Structures are given as C-alpha cells and as structure tokens.
Amino acid sequence: MDVSTGSLFLIAILIAASAFFSVAELAVAASRRLRLRQMLAQGEFRAGQVLAVQDQPGDYFTVIQIGQNTVAILGGIVGEGAFSPLIRPWLSSLPITAERADTVSVLVSFVVVTSLFILLSDLCPKRLGMNAPEQVAIRVVGPMRLFLLLFKPIVWFFSRLTDRLFRLFGLPDRRDDAITPDDILAMAQAGADAGVLAAPEHRVIENVIELDTRMVTSAMTARDSVIHFLLDDTEALIKARVAQFPHSTYLVCEGDIDHVLGYVDSKHLLNRALNNQPIDLRAEGLISKVLSVPDRLTLSEMLSQFRHAQEDFAVIVNEYSLVVGIITINDVMSTVMGSLVASLDEExxxxxxxxxxxxxxxxxxxxxxxxxxxxxxxxxxxxxxxxxxxxxxxxxxxxxxxxxxxxxxxxxxxxxxxxxxxxxxxxxxxxxxxxxxx
Missing domain, CATH: 3.30.465.10 (Uridine Diphospho-n-acetylenolpyruvylglucosamine Reductase; domain 3)
Known part of the structure; x- marks a missing residue:
C-alpha cells in the first residue's frame, strides 16, 4: 500500500469515526423520553441505557467531544495532502510552474477533504439522527459505553471540571423534562398536521387541557335559560312545564330563582304521576339538596366537586349569592367532546x-x-x-x-x-x- 492509498484509507476511517460521534451526539439529545419509555416497556433494554445517559449526560458528551476533536486534529494532519499525489500529475499537464502546481494540489486536496467531512461526517449523520433519533440512539449507546470505559480517566477529569464551571456560574446541570400543557398541545398539533390524529380527536385533547383554564360559566346554562319550579306551583303548571321543557332535573325555588331550595328529579315526578299520586313539591322527600358552587371555579375543579359530592348537578352562584346558572356533568363532558357529541342545533x-x-x-x-x-x-x-x-x-x-x-x-x-x-x-x-x- 503506497502513501497516497494509506492516506485515503485513513481519511475514510476518520470520516467514519467522526460520523459515528456526530450521530451519537444528536440522536441521544433528540430522543424523546416518552418514546424511549414505550420502547423499554416493550422489552428494548437499550432504551433504558439511553434514558440513563439522558439523566446523566456529562460523561457521554465528554467522550463525544474528545473523539470529535481528536478526529478533527488527525483529519487536518492527514487530509492536507491526501489527494495531492492524485491531483499533481493532472496539473503538470497545464501551463503552470511546478511550485504553483504543488500549491494548487494542496489547496484542492484540503477543499475535497473538508467537503467530505462536512457531507459525510456532519450533515448526513445529523440528519439521520434527527429523523430517527430513538432508533439510532439505541444502536450507538452500546459502542459509546465501551468508549466511556476506554477514556474513563480523561472523561472523569473533564466532567468534574465542567461540573465545577456549571456550579460557579449557577447553570442547570440537568435538563428539565417536565411536560407542560403547551408541550402536549404542541405534540397533538404535530400529530394532527401529520395526519396521525384526526381533527375531532385533536379538538378533544385541546378541550381536556383547557379544563384547567375554562371557568364553569363557559359551560353552564345561564339563569335566563334555567327551567325551574316555584314551591307553590300547581300540578298542572308543573306537568305543562315538564312536557314543554323535558329535563332530568329541575331547580325548586321559593319566590324567585335566587332563593333555591333544592332540585327535583323528573323520574320522581313521573313515578308519582304513574301511581296517581298528586304532584306537590312540598311532599316529603321530593326535593333533594342541591350542590352550590362559586362562579370562579374552573371546569377541572367542577369535576372534582361533582366527584366529592357524588352529584351530577350544581347551581352556580356569584359573590352576591345570586344564581348565575346551573351546570351538569353532561355540560362538562360536552365541552370536552365538542362536535363529537353536539348536535347541529347545539352548535x-x-x-x-x-x-x-x-x-x-x-x-x-x-x-x-x-x-x-x-x-x-x-x-x-x-x-x-x-x-x-x-x-x-x-x-x-x-x-x-x-x-x-x-x-x-x-x-x-x-x-x-x-x-x-x-x-x-x-x-x-x-x-x-x-x-x-x-
């Protein structure tokens, strides 16, 4: 093997090594922890190794930097004249001096080697690492663990030095992997844009996230639309109102809607009618105690109130103890499900x-x-x-x-x-x- 062939072979090895370190760096950094946990649950133990690296990335990236800088130095030494012997004979046929031919051949060799490094050891590996980070990361984590053992003393020195610098400047030494509602919405939007998530499903996810910010007043039936009974209403009036406005529950008030006594279940009214019993709202046990909540609650808090009170119907009051509306658990769920359950008349x-x-x-x-x-x-x-x-x-x-x-x-x-x-x-x-x- 002559000098030129040996140099080219060494350049190829250096490019391959640099490509490996580049893809190893970007793939681990870009890997999604949620996806890695799914792969680990499916039996891919290497995903657990990648997660461990993400938890303590210092030593891993120290090895990568040592490798990349070593390759860069060797590449500069070897690459300067690697292609010169191939280029110089071609230049000798041109009307230029031998000294200028040597200079041009070295310059062309440098440009070719640099271009190969940029293309094959930087751009292509990094694009691969971005396009399939988890799949690449689990394949490179094993060899990288071997490099960690080989360079352990050097890695320990630089890692400890980096830790001290981070503490000196008050920089975070671990990345924040907390997933915020905005992150979930962004992932859902990405899924919808990619066609993985249907538009109605995307809307449901958005609505669930918004339960913590939407107030109960956004889903309630406003007081002007609340169908209610007064304690002294006659049986004929109650039957007429039920026939005109069929609901499962009705507020019962004394005098006006702001003096709520409770609510009556329509099935109890139906039972009395079927048993030929008079419908009298003053009858014992007919009116149930109603859950009252302030109008400053969010829908998420409203669901908690329903769960703790074991109710599915509530009256919403303002700071002046005036009724502003009513809300049911179906109202909350309709807000979540949106167009999946709403009829055209309710849009x-x-x-x-x-x-x-x-x-x-x-x-x-x-x-x-x-x-x-x-x-x-x-x-x-x-x-x-x-x-x-x-x-x-x-x-x-x-x-x-x-x-x-x-x-x-x-x-x-x-x-x-x-x-x-x-x-x-x-x-x-x-x-x-x-x-x-x-």
Whole structure:
C-alpha cells in the first residue's frame, strides 16, 4: 500500500469515526423520553441505557467531544495532502510552474477533504439522527459505553471540571423534562398536521387541557335559560312545564330563582304521576339538596366537586349569592367532546363560508379564538364570552347592527333579546378575505 492509498484509507476511517460521534451526539439529545419509555416497556433494554445517559449526560458528551476533536486534529494532519499525489500529475499537464502546481494540489486536496467531512461526517449523520433519533440512539449507546470505559480517566477529569464551571456560574446541570400543557398541545398539533390524529380527536385533547383554564360559566346554562319550579306551583303548571321543557332535573325555588331550595328529579315526578299520586313539591322527600358552587371555579375543579359530592348537578352562584346558572356533568363532558357529541342545533359557531361565521353571543371566547384562528383578543381578562368581548370593546350594552373591527375581522351584532346578544356575524375584512374556490 503506497502513501497516497494509506492516506485515503485513513481519511475514510476518520470520516467514519467522526460520523459515528456526530450521530451519537444528536440522536441521544433528540430522543424523546416518552418514546424511549414505550420502547423499554416493550422489552428494548437499550432504551433504558439511553434514558440513563439522558439523566446523566456529562460523561457521554465528554467522550463525544474528545473523539470529535481528536478526529478533527488527525483529519487536518492527514487530509492536507491526501489527494495531492492524485491531483499533481493532472496539473503538470497545464501551463503552470511546478511550485504553483504543488500549491494548487494542496489547496484542492484540503477543499475535497473538508467537503467530505462536512457531507459525510456532519450533515448526513445529523440528519439521520434527527429523523430517527430513538432508533439510532439505541444502536450507538452500546459502542459509546465501551468508549466511556476506554477514556474513563480523561472523561472523569473533564466532567468534574465542567461540573465545577456549571456550579460557579449557577447553570442547570440537568435538563428539565417536565411536560407542560403547551408541550402536549404542541405534540397533538404535530400529530394532527401529520395526519396521525384526526381533527375531532385533536379538538378533544385541546378541550381536556383547557379544563384547567375554562371557568364553569363557559359551560353552564345561564339563569335566563334555567327551567325551574316555584314551591307553590300547581300540578298542572308543573306537568305543562315538564312536557314543554323535558329535563332530568329541575331547580325548586321559593319566590324567585335566587332563593333555591333544592332540585327535583323528573323520574320522581313521573313515578308519582304513574301511581296517581298528586304532584306537590312540598311532599316529603321530593326535593333533594342541591350542590352550590362559586362562579370562579374552573371546569377541572367542577369535576372534582361533582366527584366529592357524588352529584351530577350544581347551581352556580356569584359573590352576591345570586344564581348565575346551573351546570351538569353532561355540560362538562360536552365541552370536552365538542362536535363529537353536539348536535347541529347545539352548535354555537356555524361557519357560513370561508370568510364568515354566525356565532352565539354566549360562546366561550376560547372557542371563538380557535374558530377564527386568532391567538388573542384585547382585554381578555375582562370577559369570558363573545358578548362580553363586544360589551368591553363598545363600553356599553350593544344594540343590533353595532360592530367592532379587530384582528382583521368584523364582529356585527345581528340579534339582541332583552339586552342579551343572541347572534353575532363575524366576517373577515376585505383585505384579509380568503378567495372562494374556483
């Protein structure tokens, strides 16, 4: 084997070594702990070794840096003239001096070797490590453990020195692997974009995460829509109301809705009717004690209240002890399941075309933001519904045809019933409109 062939062979070995260290570094760093835990549960013991490296990465990356720097130094020594003997004969046929031919051959050799290192030991391995990090990491962790043993004294020295520097500057010595709600939403969005997660399933995940931020008022039946009985209501009136508004439970109040006595179950009323017993709300045992909760609870806290009280129905009151609405466990679950369970009649947001939506005034602002693909609306801490947004922006009770423009959208009040905003038409501004499909 001549000098030129030996140099080329050594360059190939150095490129392979550098590629190995590059892919080993990036694959372990990019590996997802959740995926590694799944692989470990399926019997892949090497995934546990990768997790151990991620928990204590100092020694592992020290070995990689030692290897990469050693390869870089050797590559610089060997690579400078590795291709010169192959290039010089070709240059000798050109009308240039021998001295210049030597200079050009060395320069070309340097460019070729550097290009090979960049392509084969950096770009390609790192792309592989990014595209399949877990699969690559479990294959390189074994050989890397051998390097750890071989370079243990050097690794110990540099690792301890690095630890001291980190403590000196107050830097974190471990990565934070805590998964936040934003991380879950980002993963769900990535799954939806990749087609792995269906749109309704993606929406359910978003709704579950939002249970900790959505208030009970966003899912309740507002007081104006609450069907309730008064203690002195006649049997005929009760039967007529049940027939007109069939529900499983009804509030029972004394005088007005703000003086709640409890609730009555419709099945108890049905039993009395089937047994030819008079329906009298004063009858003993007919009215049950109702769960009352403040209007500042989140939906997640509301579920806890239902679980602890073993109830599925509650009255929501404000700081003045006035009833603002009622909520059932079905209301909470409907918020989670969204369009999977809601009928067309219950939809609060109806998209008319690519540039307009008809939205109920009591629609929670989170749903409005999602439907319009907006990140935020102004003064979000001052309201919870679309009607509240319009009131805050107008600084008065909106009237029909009132409108607000913000964020490229126009919000126009279409219907107001006794100061309650029933319907709002939302349209894109002309300069933001999406062209209709041809």
């Amino acid at each position: 609060q947001i109806v998209q008319r075309d690519a540039n307009s939506w008809l939205i109920d005034g009591v629609t929670p602002i989170q749903d409005v933001l999602r439907a319009l693909d907006l990140d935020r609306l102004p003064h979000e801490d001052e309201y919870e519904t679309l009607a509240g947004f319009l009131m805050v922006m107008l600084r008065r009770i909106p009237r029909r045809t009132d409108s607000v423009s913000w964020g490229g959208f126009r919000f126009e009040v279409m219907d107001v019933d006794n100061f309650r905003i029933d319907q709002v038409m939302v349209t894109r501004e002309a300069d933001q409109a999406v062209p209709a499909p041809a």
